[in-house]
Amino acid sequence: xxxxxxxxxxxxxxxxxxxxxxxxxxxxxxxxxxxxxxxxxxxxxxxxxxxxxxxxxxxxxxxxxxxxxxxxxxxxxxxxxxxxxxxxxxxxx
Amino acid sequence: xxxxxxxxxxxxxxxxxxxxxxxxxxxxxxxxxxxxxxxxxxxxxxxxxxxxxxxxxxxxxxxxxxxxxxxxxxxxxxxxxxxxxxxxxxxxxxx
Amino acid sequence: xxxxxxxxxxxxxxxxxxxxxxxxxxxxxxxxxxxxxxxxxxxxxxxxxxxxxxxxxxxxxxxxxxxxxxxxxxxxxxxxxxxxxxxxxxxxxxxxxxxxxxxxxxxxxxxxxxxxxxxxx
Numbered sequence: 001x002x003x004x005x006x007x008x009x010x011x012x013x014x015x016x017x018x019x020x021x022x023x024x025x026x027x028x029x030x031x032x033x034x035x036x037x038x039x040x041x042x043x044x045x046x047x048x049x050x051x052x053x054x055x056x057x058x059x060x061x062x063x064x065x066x067x068x069x070x071x072x073x074x075x076x077x078x079x080x081x082x083x084x085x086x087x088x089x090x091x092x093x
Numbered sequence: 094x095x096x097x098x099x100x101x102x103x104x105x106x107x108x109x110x111x112x113x114x115x116x117x118x119x120x121x122x123x124x125x126x127x128x129x130x131x132x133x134x135x136x137x138x139x140x141x142x143x144x145x146x147x148x149x150x151x152x153x154x155x156x157x158x159x160x161x162x163x164x165x166x167x168x169x170x171x172x173x174x175x176x177x178x179x180x181x182x183x184x185x186x187x188x
Numbered sequence: 189x190x191x192x193x194x195x196x197x198x199x200x201x202x203x204x205x206x207x208x209x210x211x212x213x214x215x216x217x218x219x220x221x222x223x224x225x226x227x228x229x230x231x232x233x234x235x236x237x238x239x240x241x242x243x244x245x246x247x248x249x250x251x252x253x254x255x256x257x258x259x260x261x262x263x264x265x266x267x268x269x270x271x272x273x274x275x276x277x278x279x280x281x282x283x284x285x286x287x288x289x290x291x292x293x294x295x296x297x298x299x300x301x302x303x304x305x306x307x308x309x
Contacts, residue, residue: 041258042250046221049261094300109200109231112272115297185198185308 007085015083023083027071033057034080044081044089094118095181098126099188102135110187111136119144119181121174127151130161148174194225196303199234203252209237212309213255220262227266227303228259229291234309235269235277238284256285270296 012031016023023031037045037053045053047065055063068076081088096114098121100106107126114120120137122129127147129135137145146169152161161168169177178184197216201208212228220226230238237252244251259267267285271293274281281290291299300306 037261040254041261042254043258045261046217048221048223048263049258052261052263094306105200105232108276112231112270113296113300115301118297183306185306187308 004085011085012083019079021072021079029058030054030062030068030071031080031084034084034086038084038086044077044084044086046077046089047075050077050080095177095184096120097184097186098122098129098137099124099186101125102129102132102137106187107135107137110185111140113185114140116141119146119177121146121148121169121177123148123151123174125155127155127157127161130157130164130166133164146173146177190302192302192304194227194303195219195305195307196227196229196300198229198231198306198308199237200231200309202233202236203242204249205233208309209234209252210250210255212307213252213259215307215309216259216264217255217262220259220264226262226264227268228264229299230267230269230288231273232276235273235279235284238267238269238288239279240283240285260287268299272296 009028013023016027021027033053034044034050036057037049047068050068051063051065054068061067065076072079077089094115094117096110096118098107098110104125107129110120114137122145129137129145130147130152144167146167147157147161149168149170152158152168195216197212197219199209199212201212203209212234216226216228237256242251242253256267259265265287267288268291269284269288270291273279274290281288
């Protein structure tokens with residue numbers, strides 16, 4: 001996304017739709033974790049810090065890579081950053 | 094550890110390297126680092142057990158061949174330099 | 189003494205002067221993202237990145253502080269500087285961020301030797 005201020009939940013829905021993903025509340029709470037992370041640290045998280053941030057915010061059960069992979073198959077950090085309207089994580093190869 | 098210094102002996106890089114040099118370490122002076130030949134009082138030469146080498150190619154490039162000879166400093170050519178990097182588990186360049 | 193292990197990234201260049209500080213931090217983050225154990229050592233001008241009261245970056249430049257705060261999320265918890273560095277810069281430990289630890293004078297060679305890999309930035 002070129003201009004982050006243009007992001008809205010409706011935009012995220014459209015992007016998700018495009019990827020064949022239907023966003024549920026379970027997805028949204030993770031997207032909010034990533035947006036909070038970016039707001040605080042000015043970078044989107046790679047997998048390891050994403051797991052840690054999710055664990056801190058939503059508890060041990062959700063703070064695992066398996067859970068994140070089940071919601072955002074493939075590369076969760078990249079997919080969530082895209083949906084959240086953030087630059088893709090630089091340290092995420 | 095093999096330390097490679099590419100900056101002059103009065104540089105920040107040189108000072109920081111001297112803090113980090115341990116007893117079993119060796120130092121190769123390259124690029125501007127060969128200027129240390131002009132400063133025999135440089136703290137690096139006072140280290141008790143440090144082995145210090147100057148890279149021959151750079152000594153010549155900087156016009157310091159005679160001084161290095163007069164001071165009886167140890168020079169190493171490119172092959173010797175490569176051999177030194179192989180002898181040490183780790184190499185750290187100070188630039 | 190235990191076997192050397194982990195990666196030590198040494199950062200010796202000031203914020204804003206060059207890109208080296210950022211490159212060093214990025215390297216640390218990538219290594220940590222791959223599960224390596226990473227510590228950071230700030231020497232000389234690099235330690236200027238550790239001042240507690242640093243402001244935002246100049247226009248168009250990313251500030252360093254948010255990235256330093258983020259390190260903990262990558263499980264990078266060892267932030268170090270040296271006694272000699274503080275002396276040269278005229279800094280008191282109380283000027284530094286709270287989680288910075290200080291290597292004693294003359295302690296650096298032993299400290300560095302505890303790591304199996306060291307990178308200099």
